[in-house]
Amino acid sequence: MAAVNGPSKTLLWSGIGVAGAGLIALLLVAFTDLGKADQIASVVGAVLAAVGLGLSLWAQFGRGGQAAPVEASGTRSVAAGGSIGVVVTGDGAQATAAPPAMPAGGPAATGPVTASGERSVAAGGDIGSVSTGDA
Template sequence: MAATPSKALLLSGVGVAAAGVVALLTVAFTDLGRADQIASVGGVVLALAGLGLSLWAQFGSRGAAAPVVASGPRSVAAGGSVGVAVTGDGPRTPAAQAAPPALAGGTASSGPVTASGERSVAAGGDIGSVSTGDA
């Protein structure tokens, strides 16, 4: 089974840390003063690298927005919530009822939202009311 990119990065980070500890212990047994200097400089370098990675993870590019595609006849796709969707003939709306309140903590989808079949409906969030027929 192939490792995911985040798992590979984690394992490589652990490997680098282990190599650093072994190198530092080797130097410490031969010259304690030099090991102290190396540890001080290495600590500053690693702290700056950690700060840079943290800032990149927090504020770095998030990539393009997820595609929202509706490709079938009379299909509807929405990246967020859908209040009312009617894909039948005529200006009919679903039964007059209040749409259910949004789920607590509901958010728009971060993945692709696709409605590809005839009269299909897809939403990245909540769906209030949908009628895909003529009745």
């Protein structure tokens, strides 16, 4: 399971807090007036269902498929929208037998990733090992 970071983690804990507070409030009302608790639960349930539907639709379609443009121009240039393990662009240079361990970083870039010079390398995420010179 992937770790939740940044705004997603905040939203997750906010949702858990609101749900917990709502549950406690409904239990308190249920012990004093069961009829009133039933009415409140019906209205709150309908509102939360509508909000959940809206959030689901936004998560599915609201981002507009914003893929980060990735460009590589120039002799032997390399560009990647995510992490790069090993890159070798030099004459006679060879990749190591086992790539080094990738650092634990954040998510890939959301903006453009461009490598525009001879043997240039750009990554939207982490870079493990790069060799752009001749061996």
